[in-house]
Amino acid sequence: MDAVNRKIVGHLLRDGRATYADIGADVGLSAPAVKRRVDVMLARGEITGFTVRVAPEELGWGVEAYVELFCRGNVSPGTLRRDLATIPEIVRVDTVTGEADAMVQIMAGNMADVERTVEAIRASARVDKTRTSLVMTRVIDRPARSSSAEGA
Secondary structure, eight states, X not given: OOHXXXXXXXXXXXXXXXXXXXXXXXXXXXXXXXXXXXXXXXXXXXXXXXXXXXXGGGGTOOEEEEEEEEESSOOOHHXXXXXXXXXXXXXXXXXXXXXXXXEEEEEESSHHHHHHXXXXXXXXXXXXXXXXXEOSOOOOOOOTTHHHHTTO
């Protein structure tokens, strides 16, 4: 990835709704040239999609929790995806190193929703145990790798 593409990605990380013209003005390219570069980065898998960031509390998601998953035997990422994708309160699942096999992020309306979600996770025959931590205050929340994408 060259320096111009890093600047384009950095701009998109700051404002995913920016127009190609706005990005082009920032990086010194025409709007069509920016679009071509974004299309190429999408095709190569460097950009995997566009998303929206929300204010969880404004959507009624007052409780955030992280659940460590401890599984029986080896469980593939694909199996975790199949087992957990249908639970709407789960917003992210990552396989991790250490004692746990995976880390699951939950956004829920209240503690009863967290409990119901954790029970749904535990219902998987592959899950041996879970350990849940509740978020008290989100201190830093920024897009992943924004500094490297901007070339900083």
